[in-house]
Amino acid sequence: MTQTEESFGFLSTLSTGKSERRLARGAVLASAAIFAVLLSFAKQPMPPAKTFVPVYGAVLAVNDLITAVLLFGQCVILRSNALYCLACTYLFAALMAIAHTLTFSNSLSGNGVLGAGPQTTVWLYVLWHAGFPLGVIAYAMHDRSQPRCAGTGRGRSVALGVFAVLVAVAVLTVASGDETLPALLGEQGYTFAMRVVSWSVWALCGAALLILWSRRPHSVLDMWLLVVMWAWLFDVGLSVVFNGGRFDLGFYAGRIYGGVAASFVLLMLLLEIGALYARLIDTRSRIAHKSGELQNLSAQLEMTNDMLADKNRQLREANRLKSEFLANMSHELRTPLNAIIGFSEVLKDGLVGDPESQREYLTDIFTSGQHLLALINDILDLSKIEAGKMSLDLEAVAVEPFLTNCLSIVKEKAAVHHIELKPEINKSLGTILLDQRKTKQIAYNLLSNAVKFTQDHGMVAMRARLVGRKEIENWSAAAETSVRRPLPPGDFSEFLEIAVVDNGRGIAPADAPRLFKAFSQIDSSLSRESEGTGLGLALVLELAKLHQGTVALASTPGYGSCFTVWLPRRDAADQAANLVELKPALHADTLPAARHVVLVIEDNAHAVELISMHLQPEGFRIVPAATARAALEILERLLPDLILLDIVLPDMDGWDLLAQLKRIDIQKGKVAEVPVVITSIEADAVRAQMLGAAKVLQKPYRREDLLWALKDIGLVGNPSLAEEKKRAAT
Incomplete structure (x- = not known):
């Protein structure tokens, strides 16, 4: 039928x-x-x-x-x-x-x-x-x-x-x-x-x-x-x-x-x-009903056309914001580049002979380079998050000293404007598994914004405590402006709450929806009083979501703001079995008097020269290898005390070489026992640990970062006091 x-x-x-x-x-x-x-x-x-x-x-x-x-x-x-x-x-x-x-x-x-x-x-x-x-x-x-x-x-x-x-x-x-x-x-x-x-x-x-x-x-x-x-x-x-x-x-x-x-x-x-x-x-009734539905569909089509027109307006607004962002980024990038090029040209031409002036100019170059690197990292991190290519590198972090150290990052900037920094951090928070670098980015962006938008002689406080999921879901604030982004579903019942409070200018309710959007700022003019790219708070939200947490804002114009971030509590003991125990080849108290040999597997000559400048004063002899094949040939004749490995090599993937290094036996000993430090743009710490690397340094890195990495694996003593102070400040 x-x-x-x-x-x-x-x-x-x-x-x-x-x-x-x-x-x-x-x-x-x-x-x-x-x-x-x-x-x-x-x-x-x-x-x-x-x-x-x-x-x-x-x-x-x-x-x-x-x-x-x-x-x-x-x-x-x-x-x-x-x-x-x-x-x-x-x-x-x-x-x-x-x-x-x-x-x-x-x-x-x-x-x-x-x-x-x-x-x-x-x-x-x-x-x-x-x-x-x-x-x-x-x-x-x-x-x-x-x-x-x-x-x-x-x-x-x-x-x-x-x-x-x-x-x-x-x-x-x-x-x-x-x-x-x-x-x-x-x-x-x-x-x-x-x-x-x-x-x-x-x-x-x-x-x-x-x-x-x-x-x-x-x-x-x-x-x-x-x-x-x-x-x-x-x-x-x-x-x-x-x-x-x-x-x-x-x-x-x-x-x-x-x-x-x-x-x-x-x-x-x-x-x-x-x-x-x-x-x-x-059927006749349904035909009449269908006729009515067709009329409704016609009306819906008109509404859809109106919505499309509205979407087009939104796209035009997004393009305007992007153009505005690019213009602003041009300003933000050109300013440190101008300082780097200008001061380096003065030094190159020998126009400044006073060593103290030279040191001051070099400090300006270094500071501008760091600022430029931070801008680029923010852009790249946001792009990686949007592409779904960023993951967490969890490690055990002592919360109270870590957040106190984060507060010290903005100490100098706050001192210039006579802003009081108040740590109100619960000292019994203990140790929690966090992505230290990303959590530091969150804290720095919130603190930097608070200092930036607080008037002279104001106050910025950082608070931290543990709260339950219900408290977050029922969160509310007695403030004129109140926004909380949804908490992602999950099994976490306890969260680390990090709040940054200031008594600055505050945020109006009309401006709140733009805060956590990329390329968007409350004040978009190039002549505004405070610098910024409009990526900081967007990055804070995305990094919190990556942790399976969320953010909130409570603000009253003229009285200040409170930005709150919640990150899930992951106990360090829960993942202790998954961490690779890295045994140092040597200990600081038994350093041999002989010179240490470092095999540097790096195809960039300038990078090799920079490593030599960093390590030669510490008693290391540098043996360069521009390819994986050259490195393997050197290892047949020489057993180094340390291997610095760049992942991007011309003749072999660096990860494959690392795996091969951990399997090679030679006459003088075992290469597998030699500590390997990854120095590359690709900073995949989890993969590096699984393959047996001792440390991972993401380019660009500073001299003290390298020395502290070597100290952790027992190849150098404590860095100088000045370097230790610099490390604490960053």
Whole structure:
């Protein structure tokens, strides 16, 4: 069947549901129960009722004719051979009911309207009740998986006419040849021949029932035909099998069953027609509804166009902000570059001879370079986060000294403006797993902004404590401006809260939505009083989210602001088993008097020269290798005390070389025992630890960073006091 046919809900195409099966089962069980009760009284004589047979025949003929017409109508639509066969069967039953009524003696006339003999009606009943199950068997045996009939409407009309003529000939033959037929009805009731014929007809009804039952799956029409065949079986059983003759209880009861059987399919077809009309009304209503929906869609389309126009305005605004950011970045980048180029040119040309002036200019160059590096790092970090390429490098951090050290970073800048720095950090916070560099970025950006936007003689405080997830989710502030970004879902129940409070100018509610957006600043003019790129707070938010934390702001214009960051508490003990224990080759208190040898695997000559300047004063002899192949050749002759390895090499991936170094055995010892320090732009600390590296330094790095790394692995003593102070300040 096609989807369209099923959607119209024809009885011959619809699958049966639980409610239909329950109703049909109930009808069969009720009929069977009544049949069982009447069976013992089937031979009970009853008075003849002359009007019973005409009424019975008329009801059956009308029911079967209407059923046949309705089935022919469906056949025209569906063009089903099986349905056409069933329609002809019902037409046959209607014609036989008419013939049976017209030949029944003493009903409409003495010998019937057609003038038939005493055996004619009985034989018509037998042919009628044998022909109907044969038609049902023919319907059931048709292949309904291919419902379409190739025949034309004209051919079917001819076939219908031939069928009607055959029925008429059969009726006339039976009526005129009564003397030649075996006697089925005698003076004492049914003859032996009638018993044989009636049992045969009853068996044929049972066979039709079984064949129809076996042809699955059943449609709704099949199910009600099964009910009809059960009624037909009870009709024949009471009328001619288990009764004694005419006008007994079985005679009347069986024909009543026949009338009921003729009504089942007709009733279902009429209900189907009512349902089709209801569907037509519903379809019309749905068409009207769809028309309304189309109008709504048209309105939504207009709204979508308005939204697109709004998005275009937002894109233009984003482009404006980006252009503004680039113009601002041009200013921010050119300022330190101008200092670097200008002062280095003065030194290059020898225009300043005073060593103190030279030191001052070199300090300016160094400071400008650090500022430039910080700007570039902010841009690169934000790009890496947006691309999903940044991960956490967790390590155990003592929270109180770490945050106190972060506060000291802005000490000089705060002192210039006489701003008081107040540490209000809980000293019992202990050790927590954090990404130290990224957490330091968060703290520095918040502190730098607080100092930048606080007037002279103001106050900046840093607070830290542990809070629960519920406290964050229920966070609120009694401030004019209040914003909290959503906390990412997760299993963390406790968080480190870092808050930076100032009594500066504050932030208006209208400016709050722009704070955590990249390339966006409250004051965007190039002549503003405070420098900045507009990336700091955006980076704070993204780094907090990377930790699976969040940020919040509470501010009142004219009274100051409080920026809060929440980072999940990860206990250091939870990941101790995953940390690689790095054993130093030598200890500071047992340093040999001999000169240390450092193999520097680096393809950039300037980088090698810079490393030499850093390490030669500390008693190291530098052995350079520009390629991995050259390094391996050197290691065949020399076992160094330290290897400095750049990951980006011309002939081999540095990670592959590191793995190979940890497997090489040579005559003088094992290269795997030599500490390796990674010095590269690619600072993947986790991968380096897994491959056995002792330390990782990300380029560009300072001399004291290198010396502190060598101190940690036991190759140098403590750096100078001046270098230690510089390290604490940064």
